[in-house]
């Protein structure tokens with residue numbers, strides 16, 4: 001009788017989203033990195049997401065519309 005290792009590889013990295021900073025293109029993992037975004041621009045399909053360093057440089061203002069950036073949680 002053959003013994004099969006039935007693949008149970010669900011190591012639970014699902015539901016892990018990553019975005020890219022729109023300025024430096026750094027990969028940002030939701031839950032790992034602080035991600036700042038502009039609600040208004042994201043809603044109109046602009047990738048207005050930024051890493052902490054760039055958000056700071058922008059004084060937490062969206063470079064596209066000037067709204068305040070929100071911390072993605």
Ligand SMILES: [Zn+2]
Pocket residue numbers: 021022023024025026050051052053054
């Ligand atoms: Zn950045």
Ligand SMILES: [Zn+2]
Pocket residue numbers: 038039040041042048062063064065066067
């Ligand atoms: Zn904006």
